[in-house]
Amino acid sequence: MSAKPENEQSQTNRYKFLLALSALGVVYGDIGTSPLYALKEAFHHGHNIGLSENNVYGILSLIFWSLIIVISIKYLRYVLKADNKGEGGILALTALVTPRSDKHLSKRRNLIRLGLFGTALLYGDGMITPSISVLSAVEGLELITPVFSPYIIPITCLILVGLFSVQKYGTELVGKIFGPLTLFWFLTLGALGIYNIIKVPMVLVSMNPWYAYQFFAINTWDGFFVLGSVFLVVTGGEALYSDLGHFGRQPIQRAWFFVVLPCLILNYFGQGALITHNPLAAKNPFFLMAPPWMLTPLVILATLSTVIASQALITGVFSITMQAVQLGYIPRVLIEHTSAKEFGQIYVKSMNRILMIACILLVIFFKTSSNLAAAYGIAVTTTMGVTTILFYLVARQKWRWSKFKAGTICGFFLIVDLSFWGANLVKVLDGGWVPLAVGVLIFVMMTTWKKGRKLLGQRIRDEVIPLSLFLDKIDREKPFRNPGIAIYMASGLKDTPYALIQSYEHYKSIHQRLIFLSVVTEEIPQVPQSRRVEVNDIGHGCYTVFIHYGYMERPNIPKELDQLMIGDILLNPNEATYFIGKEKLFATDKPGMALWREKLFAFQTANAQDATTFFQLPRKRVMEIGVQVEL
Known part of the structure; x- marks a missing residue:
């Protein structure tokens, strides 16, 4: 009798092991390849730090305590607990602390803007991480023979194309392939470390924080700005949080x-x-720490590992893209789920293409990993600071921590974040403006889309009548009722869908049964199936249907409508007719948004994924009714 439970426990343990192994390949690739360039950049000639024993021990102490404080304590001990129904990332954190009541409307808007800005900066970071990781590994070829020097950039670009090409197979498959290789990579890192520590065991005293303090005391401001390079060892922390749902x-x-x-x-x-x-x-301490016979295989292994390193930010960008779409901050895009077991494992084709092009352009523009390192850090340090502020609010509001406890813990984290942020500020002119510019651009696009959708709703409402008045109208006029079911898609159901007004005005008839359908995205990752569909009979053969989704779920309207009881019939979604309004927008000088933002919104709308694909409607059953709107 006990064999079955033991077998189930064995399968559970095996699944947990495989999940941890996959997490190793996807989540920790970024942090795992930082040894390729972090310590090298700390002693870069621009920092004016001498190669004395005290300086080496001081920087090692800073690296050690950065890994402990930022990753082990801040993210893994605290921040990862601030999940929204299992999902992580700064947007999920923002949703946790955003007040729902209108009396806190100003606070709500400010928190959303803060979270959105931190999210936008992650996109900038997501473009640099694959570029610097792969380029730093390929540069190791120059140590084997100078013959490779002219081909470093082309080889890097080819590897990046290959990396982004495999994303369509999904995080689960990628993780299974990358996990064992990443495990071997980390074991190699450890073995190389031991091989060199045996020669100078005194280096282990660097764990003493006194050496970090002494380093600052001796080097003053030069020592402080070295934190910009030390920060490279913890840059994967925010991506780690974004990948929580995977x-x-x-x-x-x-x-x-x-x-x-x-x-x-x-x-x-x-x-x-x-x-x-x-x-x-x-x-180049990483490659030179290996014995000569190992250099060639180490370069190959490092190159493969840096390809994996890029996975953490890529999957993190996919996650926050899906959240942003569902919360209405960016236009609809095609999102594919790649795992039946882990809902958060997704692939976003359009974002994958944009990231690939951006990474290749960065490699061509910056040319070396040192140049890219000069641009790296300012965006993600800002995001980490925003995460700390939002985490403080979660601790106070959701976990009921006292001001003293939350202030002490989060205040300490914020001091660390601001120290790294200040040290990275000097990078702005050396290329740090690139991720900042990307972040600002995406922030503008997000806020423009959100405000534009609200403005569009207002403009359309000016042209429609309340649904109750339309129902009274058809009760009076008693139009001809065509056989069948018509489903009118609408963002809200107080007003009559414009598509219905237009079709009734032209044909003077309506279907026998009318369904007014609204998709509601709630600020939780997933909505329980018991609360998925809400049906209301409003008379005259008309029904309102609300379908609720979480921000990490992709809508599938036919699936939710299948066998749904509407009056006295079971609905067949493949026999109904779906009516969708198709807006053509024109920027005007009417009050609402600046003219340039209206033009941007019109461009975003024209290039958004069509509603038929996004809601997975049967194409042969969809009718689009056009409407021209002046913004």
Whole structure:
């Protein structure tokens, strides 16, 4: 009798192990490839930091405590607990703390803007991460032979094309392929670290925070600005939070504490031991820490690992894109679910293409990983600071922490965030403006889309009549009722859908049964099936249907309508006719938005995915009725 439960437990444990292994490949690739360039950039000639033993120990101490404080404590101990029904990321955090009541409308808007800006900056970071990771690994070919030097950029671009080409197969498959390879990568990092630490075991004293303090005391402002390079060791923290919905908290935590953290610490300390023993190795300590016979296979392994490293930000961008679409901040895009078990595993084709093009352009423009490192950090440090502020509100509002507890913990995290942010400010003129510009552009597009949709609704409402008056009208006029069911899609059901007004005005007839259907996106990741569909009989053969989705769910209208009881019949969604309004927009000088934003909104609307595809409607049963609207 006990064999079955034991077998089920074995399968559960195996699934948890595979999930943690997949998380290793997808979530920790970014942090896992930071050893390729982080310590090298800390001793970059622009920082004016000498290669003394005290400086090496000081920077190692900063790296060690950054990994402990930012990743181990802030994100894995606290922030990952602030999930919205299992989903993470800054938009999910924003939804958790946004007040619902109208009396807090001003506070609500400010929090949403703050969360949106942090989200927009993640897109900028998502473009740099694959570029710097892959380029830094391919640069290792130059250490094998200078013959490769002219081909570094073309090889990097080809690898990036290949990386983005496999995204369509889904996080689950990608994770299964990348997971074992990433595990081997981390074990290699640890082994290389041990190989060099044995030569200079005294390097382990860098765990003492005194060396970090001494480093600042000796180097003053030069030491402070080195934090901009030290920050490179924790840049994957925000992507880690965004990927929470792909794997869950426990697999991510297990992978970090059992594999990632110890291997990273060993490798950084091994690089420090090498520089202490041979200061000239500071030009590329990661590759030079390996014995000569291992250089070629290490470059190949590093290249493969940096391809994997890019996965964390790519999947994080997919997640926040889906959330933004469902919450109404960006136009509809095609979102494909790639796993039957893990709902958060998705693929967004249009965003995948944009990221690929952006990464290739960055590689061509910046040319070296050092140049890219100069542009890297300012966007993600800003996002991390926003996350800390929003987390404080979650701790106070949702978890009922006292002001002292929340203020002490979050205040400490904010001091760390602001220190990294201040050190990265000097990068703005050296290329840091690129992710900032991308973030500002996306923030403008998000807010324009949201406000534009609201303005469009107002303009259309000016041309329609309340639904109750239309029902009175057909009661008086008693028009001919065509056999069958007509479904009119509408964002709200107080007013008569414009498509119905237009069709009635032309044909002077309506269907025997009218369904006014509205899709409602709630600020939770998933809506229980028991609350999915709400049907109301409003008389005259008319019904309102509300279909509720969470912001991490892709609508499928026919699926929800199948076998739905409407009056005395069971609905067959493939036999009904769907009416959709198709707006053509014109920018005007009417009050509402600036003319340039109205033009931007009109462009976004014209290029948005059509409602038929987004709601997965049967194309042969859809009728689009055009309407021209002056904004």
